[in-house]
Amino acid sequence: MRIGLLLSLAWADYRTEARLSICAVLALTAVITPLLVLFGLKFGLVSTLTERLENDPAVREVITLGGGRFSAKEIAQLALRDDVAFALPRTRQIAATADLSTAASGQALTVEMIPTASGDPLLASAPLPAGDEQILLTQSAAEKLGVKAGDRLGARFGRRQDGQAESRQLSVTVLAVLPLATFNRDALFAPLSLLEAAEDYRDGRAVPRLDWPGREPAEPGSRVYPGLRLYAANLDGVESLRQHFNASGQEVSTQAQTIAQVRSLSHNLNLVFWIISGLAVAGAFAAIVASTLAAVERKRRALAVLRLLGFPTAALVAFLVLLALYSGVFSLGLAWLLYGLAQVGLNALFESAAGEFVCRLLPVHYLIALLATLACSILAAALGGWRAAQIEASEGLRDV
Known part of the structure; x- marks a missing residue:
């Protein structure tokens, strides 16, 4: 399969529909950015409280009575x-x-x-x-x-x-x-x-x-x-x-109750985050599927011509997936930028001790966000591309 040709065709098509592409990027950014900020707050707050407890000897003291x-x-x-x-x-x-x-x-x-x-x-x-x-x-x-x-x-x-x-x-x-x-x-x-x-x-x-x-x-x-x-x-x-x-x-006296409260907070924040994330991801997934279906309808004749030129079904689906990946990558890049600004603002607003952050993400979290965005884009575009598999090469002959 001519992968280079497929990449160039997808990129050319993506640039041709620049306005629609920008709308898709902004729509995904509106979903990803709040999730990054929410997770950054959860991780930063819980990790800061946990580190404070870990570094406070009084919390780890066990007093015999x-x-x-x-x-x-x-x-x-x-x-x-x-x-x-x-x-x-x-x-x-x-x-x-x-x-x-x-x-x-x-x-x-x-x-x-x-x-x-x-x-x-x-x-x-x-x-x-x-x-x-x-x-x-x-x-x-x-x-x-x-x-x-x-x-x-x-x-x-x-x-x-x-x-x-x-x-x-x-x-x-x-x-x-x-x-x-x-x-x-x-x-x-x-x-x-x-x-x-x-x-x-x-x-x-x-x-x-x-x-x-x-x-x-x-x-x-x-x-x-x-x-x-x-x-x-x-x-x-x-x-x-x-x-x-x-x-x-x-009998001993400990700070077990304080430790339990922080861990309960962590558990509750995790629950809230995953509920919100699940709803947001479901919405983004549906949006990508709908966008892919709309793209198939707009490009039906172009896709039929590609099939007529010898592109198999897998190539047509891959073409649509590439369009979704371009939007996903640009959306994530913009979301990272907006999150970075929000992180600086929140940490300055809730200024704490040196080395402590109210909002914080680790490099591994950025990697997870990248993989999750790409996986969601690929899966949603692939599911939405089932319409492309139904396009017959004969449809392209009408435009020859």
């Missing part, structure tokens, strides 16, 4: 799970406090102590304390104390021993000040060893490495932790960890 009993071995095994991003023991909250003061003011501020270690989701870009003498301070606590990174503080730990109030002080360096977005309460982040030392001292035990007096320290490995800092590796991990703890009888 009640008096738990976890050994260091159990927590280490938990940290090896695929759905766990970070797991670290926590000492008793009543013992995890410290009174911070500066040499200049002498005024103390009671803060909570939070254990941290490598891989802490809250401290993704912050330096990690290398020992008990280094801490990370939250912004609210730093502002109240009037300190900054590099300053030294006194951390006092008190207890009552045999009815007498006792305390020990440790000089610590503020390694960094954490922004409010990381943690908005008065707190310090320190190695777990410092929290264990504070708990042992308040329980009346000695802490030899810090020269804090008391009775004999507990046996290594015998410590039982009432809770832990636990973060899931992803949003799906939140639910799997909740089920894991429920199976063992440990």
